[in-house]
Amino acid sequence: MLHLSRLTSLALTIALVIGAPLAFAAQPAPAVAPAGTAATAKAPLPLEELRTFAEVMDRIKAAYVEPVDDKTLLENAIKGMLSNLDPHSAYLGPEDFTELQESTSGEFGGLGIEVGSEDGFIKVVSPIDDTPASKAGIQAGDFIVKINGAPTRGQTMTEAVDKMRGKIGQKITLTLVRDGGTPFDVTLARAVIQVKSVKAQLLESGYGYIRITQFQVKTGEEVSKALAKLRKDNGKKLNGIILDLRNNPGGVLQAAVEVVDHFIKKGLIVYTKGRIANSELRFSATGKDESEAVPMVVLINGGSASASEIVAGALQDQKRAVVMGTTSFGKGSVQTVLPLNNDRALKITTALYFTPNGRSIQAQGIVPDIEVRKAKITNEADGDYFKEADLQGHLGNGNGGADKPTGSGAKAKAMPQDDDYQLAQALSLLKGLSITSGR
Incomplete structure (x- = not known):
């Protein structure tokens, strides 16, 4: 399955919780690459490295402050193997794999934000339209420095996202930093996110x-x-x-x-x-x-x-x-999702x-x-100038057109381009293209 997204690997695996729209195209990938390719060129196993791996496992099990089972250590090793390839490859456990599959439907639970990581902080990649996050004014580029008062720096993405999880309707407070300014709090209620694409x-x-x-x-x-x-x-x-x-x-x-x-x-x-x-x-x-x-x-x-x-x-x-x-x-x-046994999968860049x-x-x-960079639009009032049609005894149009005295124009309905500079510029260009093409 071909998958396209831009979040970091850990963000990708838990995106369902916070509203990231993960998706993949149904494109089967072979379990084994064809013979003769570099992918299948057999090389001797690195025995020395495998001995080191086994020794590290033994040392952790014997000396770590708390008992750690083999299953946990091996799963963490697999996650590390994938996460160090590139930001988009990841090991998907059963829950993460299910969430990845469900997210293509456009309905998922969370806040309606996509996140990545930068300099140890969680960074908002973009809020999704018509979700709690967008309605609360969260913007792309905001850093989430605290979740319900607990700092996010030093936490893994998974740990931070786990704290964002909760029942639908429950409130959560995010502390954000925008453009290097003073931290501020935003309180949101978790919701089922239904996104119209x-x-x-x-x-x-x-x-x-x-x-x-x-x-x-x-x-x-x-x-x-x-x-x-x-x-x-x-x-x-x-x-x-x-x-x-x-x-x-x-x-x-x-x-x-x-x-x-x-x-x-x-x-x-x-x-x-x-x-x-x-x-x-x-x-x-x-x-x-x-x-x-x-x-x-x-x-x-x-x-x-x-x-x-x-x-x-x-x-x-x-x-x-x-x-x-x-x-x-x-x-x-492009990422390909390769299903494994036990409802797990690899998502690797292919x-x-x-x-x-x-x-x-x-x-x-x-x-x-x-x-065209983003900018604020400030609309100035257009003064009601005295017009020819206001003059007493003025001549008619000649072609039978109606007079248009001052104030005769209907008040324009508010439109998206009124306060969106980039969109307004696009519309102006489009009008020019339309005129020159003779439409």
Whole structure:
């Protein structure tokens, strides 16, 4: 199973508890690599290292302050073996494996935040829309320094997350540090997180907005429905579309491919390179473009990772969309879930993915075509200027149009772009593209 996400290995294994949308695509992986590959080249067992391993186990069992059983020591050894490979490989126990499988449904319990680790602290990667965390104002980049008053520094990710666990409805207080400022407390109630991965609306007549919060199994299908709804609501062909992938941490590889497929008619979407069989894959468009080739802008930022970068990179390389925002996260590796016996599994990095033009995004990210940083919008009141139509005895329009005196315009309904600078810039660009394309 191919899995795309950007959290640290321990965060990945317990993400269900705190709301991280883990996902994997159904892609079988061989239990043994094909003969003749480097993966199966037999080498003599490192007997000296195995003797050292056995000796360390014996010393721990004999000298550690508390009794430790063989099972615990061996499981810890396996976890260490995986965690030292890269930040995304991990050993999944029965509970972690179950949580990983369940999370693709888009419903899980927790606070609605994705976390990673940095400098020994728990760091918020991104809050998930419409969850307790996002409603409480928690932001990407916040450090969680305390959980219910207990410092998190020095704790493992698992230990910290265990403290966040609890019954639905119970409250938990997180102490956060933002931008190096003074610590402050946020109290949240644990909840069942039901995440809709796709949201869509018309920003203005003719201009559609689609936001994908994460890539779940049904995200491709949801985008198809969103496009149909936007066309219906608009009553005619759209003038342009904004695809918002900001703070989208990734998810199911196949879902990312399906999303791109809705916007292009032909061409390569993404390909992967790895060492084991089935790790070298190529995904191309099937010709079912549902966007009617209207002008398009894709929004990304530092919170856009993995599957989000596949989508942005493909649409950028295929010259289908203008990518706007800030450079993405840079997670360009693929994880495969290899089931073991006793309901356990390994999640290991097996491949790197590449954009149609052969770019590896790993540790570099997608660079936007137009950089637009986050900023606050301050709306100034537009004075009611005296107009020609206010003058007594003014001439009529001549073409039969109605007069438009001062104050005749209807008050505009509040829209997402009103206080979202990056989105407002994307909409302005989209209007320009629409005008120049003659739509």
